[in-house]
Amino acid sequence: METTETLVRLKTEAPARIAAAASTEELDELESEIVGRSSPIAAGRRSLGQVPPEQRRDLGRAINDVAKELEALIAARRAVLASAEADAALADDAVDITLPSRIPSRGTTHLVQQVMDEVVDIFVAMGYTVATGPEAETEFYNFTALNFPPAHPTRLESDTLYLEYGDDPEGVLLRTHTSPMQARYMEQHDPPVYLVVPGRVFRRDQVDSTHSPVFHQLEGLAVDTDVTFGDLKGALDHFAREFLGTEIETKFIPHHFPFTEPSAEMHVYANGRWMELLGCGMVNPAVFEAVGYDPDVVTGFAFGIGADRLAMVRHGITDLRHLFDPDQRILEQYR
Ligand code: DAH
Numbered sequence: 001m002e003t004t005e006t007l008v009r010l011k012t013e014a015p016a017r018i019a020a021a022a023s024t025e026e027l028d029e030l031e032s033e034i035v036g037r038s039s040p041i042a043a044g045r046r047s048l049g050q051v052p053p054e055q056r057r058d059l060g061r062a063i064n065d066v067a068k069e070l071e072a073l074i075a076a077r078r079a080v081l082a083s084a085e086a087d088a089a090l091a092d093d094a095v096d097i098t099l100p101s102r103i104p105s106r107g108t109t110h111l112v113q114q115v116m117d118e119v120v121d122i123f124v125a126m127g128y129t130v131a132t133g134p135e136a137e138t139e140f141y142n143f144t145a146l147n148f149p150p151a152h153p154t155r156l157e158s159d160t161l162y163l164e165y166g167d168d169p170e171g172v173l174l175r176t177h178t179s180p181m182q183a184r185y186m187e188q189h190d191p192p193v194y195l196v197v198p199g200r201v202f203r204r205d206q207v208d209s210t211h212s213p214v215f216h217q218l219e220g221l222a223v224d225t226d227v228t229f230g231d232l233k234g235a236l237d238h239f240a241r242e243f244l245g246t247e248i249e250t251k252f253i254p255h256h257f258p259f260t261e262p263s264a265e266m267h268v269y270a271n272g273r274w275m276e277l278l279g280c281g282m283v284n285p286a287v288f289e290a291v292g293y294d295p296d297v298v299t300g301f302a303f304g305i306g307a308d309r310l311a312m313v314r315h316g317i318t319d320l321r322h323l324f325d326p327d328q329r330i331l332e333q334y335r
Helices: 002-020 024-035 040-050 053-093 111-125 180-188 229-244 285-291 307-315 320-324 328-334
Strands: 136-138 172-174 193-202 214-224 250-257 260-270 273-283 299-306
Touching (some): 002 024, 024 053, 040 053, 111 328, 180 193, 214 229, 214 273, 273 307, 299 307, 307 320
Antiparallel strands (some): 214 299, 260 273
16 A cells, blocks of 8 residues: 555665754755645655555554654754754854953054153243244234334245134244244233143245155243343253253254344254254244233243154254155054
8 A cells, every 4th residue: 555655665765864864954845845734744654645545544643653763863963962062053153262362553643743742841840831822823923013113034934834824914824933922921920931832834835855845843931020141051961861861962054034033943953963952042032022011021032942853862863854755664663
């Protein structure tokens, strides 16, 4: 009889196929083939109605026995496969705690900023106050209040970058130095003044090893009664020794600035040569008058330090362009 033969074949062949199923997916397919709705088992059950009544019971039981036996085998195999698959998924997912972690790259204060911070600290320790001013400045504060005559050559567009901005009668420019803060500060504060102003300044210069259209200065201003050129030299010598070491040699060379009289440049001997580090001088009485101070009562000195220069002297850098190079290999050396 056909159903019986099929059952026997199923009973002998199916266990090996179940045991060989390599994944739960393969086993699912096998299950529907062996015991599912279109399986020989289901077909056998459906055909029971046509079986003579005296055979029906035995055949029915035989079908159920085979079905139960195979279902048990399938369930056992599924348990084995499912646990193996769970293990594999876990192993796949595992975090390797022995891997070194990714260390985020650490930012650092730029060398020029480090230098400015340090110079500010030196003057703050001497009792100076810190202030900053606008980078877009009026021609009045940048030049006129500082006693630059109307026809002074640095006012020309060949030297100074002018802005088309606002309606200031004298025009607006990118400040060419931090000195305008001398006038701004004195207008707002009564003497005595001990002030240091770090900042970025701009000039119409071609880039080369010693020039850049953007660079940095620290302005200084000391106004009090009886301030002398000796006080100026003392303060700046102290600064040079604090910043560059007690061995550093300095010299003052006469110079001219419209806003100081007399004026000088301070040079330091570093990296085998004399190098200009700053301009300085005694505040010109004309500047005191422009800001409403009485030049018969107060005297003072002022100075402007080139911060980029200072960084070069300190670190033996011979090309200014390195300071403005975004190359991390350069920047990382100055953490
Ligand atoms: N402002 C000058 C410059 O940019 C530097 C300077 C010289 C500033 C003498 C001063 C000073 O305060 O007294 O070249």
